Amino acid sequence: MNRKRLTAIxxxxxxxxxxxxxxxxxxxxxxxxxxxxxxxxxxxxxxxxETETTVGYGEAYDxxxxxxxxxxxxxxxxxYHIAGQDTVxxxxxxxxxxxxxxxxxxxxxxxxxxxxxxxxQAEDGTTLADDRTYYGLEGDKPVVAYQxxxxxxxxxxxxxxxxxxxxxxxxYTFVYVPATTVTTVTTTTTNTVTTPxxxxxxxxxxxxxxxxxxxxxxxxxxxxxxxxxxxxGEAGAAGPADIxxxxxxxxxxxxxxxxxxxxxxxxxxxGDEEVINDDQVPTAGMSTAxxxxxxxxxxxxxxxxxxxxxxxARKKNKEEEV
Numbered sequence: 001m002n003r004k005r006l007t008a009i010x011x012x013x014x015x016x017x018x019x020x021x022x023x024x025x026x027x028x029x030x031x032x033x034x035x036x037x038x039x040x041x042x043x044x045x046x047x048x049x050e051t052e053t054t055v056g057y058g059e060a061y062d063x064x065x066x067x068x069x070x071x072x073x074x075x076x077x078x079x080y081h082i083a084g085q086d087t088v089x090x091x092x093x094x095x096x097x098x099x100x101x102x103x104x105x106x107x108x109x110x111x112x113x114x115x116x117x118x119x120x121q122a123e124d125g126t127t128l129a130d131d132r133t134y135y136g137l138e139g140d141k142p143v144v145a146y147q148x149x150x151x152x153x154x155x156x157x158x159x160x161x162x163x164x165x166x167x168x169x170x171x172y173t174f175v176y177v178p179a180t181t182v183t184t185v186t187t188t189t190t191n192t193v194t195t196p197x198x199x200x201x202x203x204x205x206x207x208x209x210x211x212x213x214x215x216x217x218x219x220x221x222x223x224x225x226x227x228x229x230x231x232x233g234e235a236g237a238a239g240p241a242d243i244x245x246x247x248x249x250x251x252x253x254x255x256x257x258x259x260x261x262x263x264x265x266x267x268x269x270x271g272d273e274e275v276i277n278d279d280q281v282p283t284a285g286m287s288t289a290x291x292x293x294x295x296x297x298x299x300x301x302x303x304x305x306x307x308x309x310x311x312x313a314r315k316k317n318k319e320e321e322v
Contacts (some may be wrong), residue, residue: 032057036098039063044105045071058147060092063101064132076113076135079142089159090134091118091145111137116170116317120147128152128176140164143171143243150177152176153241162246172246 034054041047049067063069063080071077079090083100093101113135120129128149136142143161146154155175164170 020236035095037095038100038219039067039069039080040102041069042101042105043210044075045069045077045103047103049114055095057096059095061095062092062098062147071103074108076137077131078104078106078107078136078140079134080104087143088146090132092148093145106137106140108137114138114140114164114166114170116142116144116164116172117252118144118147119171119172119173120149120176122152122176123155133230138164138166141247146174149176151179153179155258157241158246159243160246161243 003190014296037053037055047067047069049300053061053066055061062239069077078125079088080101081088081104082093083102088104093099114137115133115135117133119127119131121127131146132147134142134144140162141161143159145159146157153176155177157174160172160174162170214250224276
């Protein structure tokens with residue numbers, strides 16, 4: 001009976017390996033694959049330029065850099081959305097599969113279009129990329145993504161949104177910091193991650209490199225040209241926020257929990273505790289395929305245990321019959 005049990009476990013293990021290996025191989029292959037990106041003008045305009053191209057896995061693509069969309073009379077271009085999805089935005093899209101981007105329009109009517117401008121600068125004010133200007137109507141709430149710039153990461157947010165108004169300065173500045181490899185040392189662990197960085201000192205007195213901190217302005221001119229949120233430095237402590245809504249008056253804390261892991265004076269982490277951001281957890285760098293492979297292995301292990309218990313029960317039944 002022991003031999004049957006071992007055989008069942010071995011077969012289950014082989015099954016797990018056979019199922020997991022293709023998943024890992026597929027993920028590795030996708031990272032080296034070029035995907036097709038198409039841009040469609042939709043039903044209310046025409047498109048000219050490079051409406052179909054290939055983009056490497058994980059690379060950024062902005063249709064405005066390659067295609068010119070001319071709206072029909074009475075319409076204006078609001079941005080783009082992925083075919084079959086609702087999210088409309090301007091700026092870069094990260095490509096991980098074959099993608100069709102469709103132009104989205106608004107009806108202009110008798111209203112005048114408002115221009116809104118996006119700037120891209122380093123913390124010292126150095127311009128890193130040309131400004132981009134888009135258009136919308138009073139009351140529109142566009143979403144604009146950051147622009148990918150080699151060697152830099154956005155300090156405060158990946159996306160920004162606000163309500164367009166003739167009574168406010170409709171512009172925003174994405175502030176960038178160098179993309180630095182940061183090593184955080186505690187009494188128990190050492191984690192190496194890539195984040196926007198600025199030098200500071202932890203509670204234990206260890207000099208470490210961390211993200212921009214401490215109430216810096218978000219770099220965007222919001223209502224009446226005001227700074228786009230004094231809490232941007234706090235958001236930097238956990239990396240850039242996914243999106244900042246300037247209408248809310250302050251930058252979201254991007255998952256930061258001020259009630260835990262603080263010295264009480266906002267200077268760092270208490271004792272030997274360490275705050276690990278959402279993008280630093282052990283599985284954060286794993287692909288979906290890799291996670292699926294691990295799930296298959298776990299499932300196979302459960303099957304093996306069940307098989308072993310079944311063999312054991314069968315053996316017990318035979319012993320009782322004797």
